[in-house]
Amino acid sequence: METVKNIAAGVSIAAVVIGAIHILIPNGKMTKQMRYIAGLLLIIAVVSPFAGASFELDFHVSDTKMQIGAEGMLTNQVTHIVGELLSQNEIDFKFIEPSMDISPEGDISIYRIYVAGASDADAAAQLIRENFPECEVDVDAK
Numbered sequence: 765m766e767t768v769k770n771i772a773a774g775v776s777i778a779a780v781v782i783g784a785i786h787i788l789i790p791n792g793k794m795t796k797q798m799r800y801i802a803g804l805l806l807i808i809a810v811v812s813p814f815a816g817a818s819f820e821l822d823f824h825v826s827d828t829k830m831q832i833g834a835e836g837m838l839t840n841q842v843t844h845i846v847g848e849l850l851s852q853n854e855i856d857f858k859f860i861e862p863s864m865d866i867s868p869e870g871d872i873s874i875y876r877i878y879v880a881g882a883s884d885a886d887a888a889a890q891l892i893r894e895n896f897p898e899c900e901v902d903v904d905a906k
Contacts, residue, residue: 767813774809781805835866842874849891856883856906876900 782802789798842862850857858881864874877899882888885905892901 770813771810774812775806778802778805778809835864838864838872838874842877846877846879846892846896849895850879850882850888853887853891855888855891857881857888874899876902879903881906 782805785801786798839862842864843860846860846862847857850860857879859879861878861880862874863876863878864872866872874896875898877892877896879888879892879902882903883906885903889901889903892899892903
């Protein structure tokens with residue numbers, strides 16, 4: 765099914781490109797070459813999905829849940845930042861749970877960061893306190 769989708773997408777893109785080229789070329793000029801180019805584009809669009817032309821992007825998607833609200837987005841950002849901070853310092857952990865408050869005026873404050881299952885609780889707490897000095901930090905060891 766993916767191959768059919770790729771063929772349809774390729775033919776659609778080729779049709780748009782061929783149409784754009786056809787509009788740009790004056791009438792009567794280069795019609796033979798235009799047909800040749802159009803034929804090549806369509807052949808490439810149909811054959812390329814079978815040729816195994818695929819692009820793989822090497823990236824890591826974390827297992828955090830997508831949240832639409834401002835508080836949820838900020839919670840995920842703080843979780844990611846603290847997780848990266850601990851990982852860069854080779855401190856393993858189970859999960860991170862930030863607590864924050866958004867006032868009716870729109871002010872945002874992170875008042876507590878909880879880390880569970882840290883391999884080095886003292887070092888983790890010190891790192892978090894250095895980077896989030898206004899927060900209460902609570903770190904449980906493994």
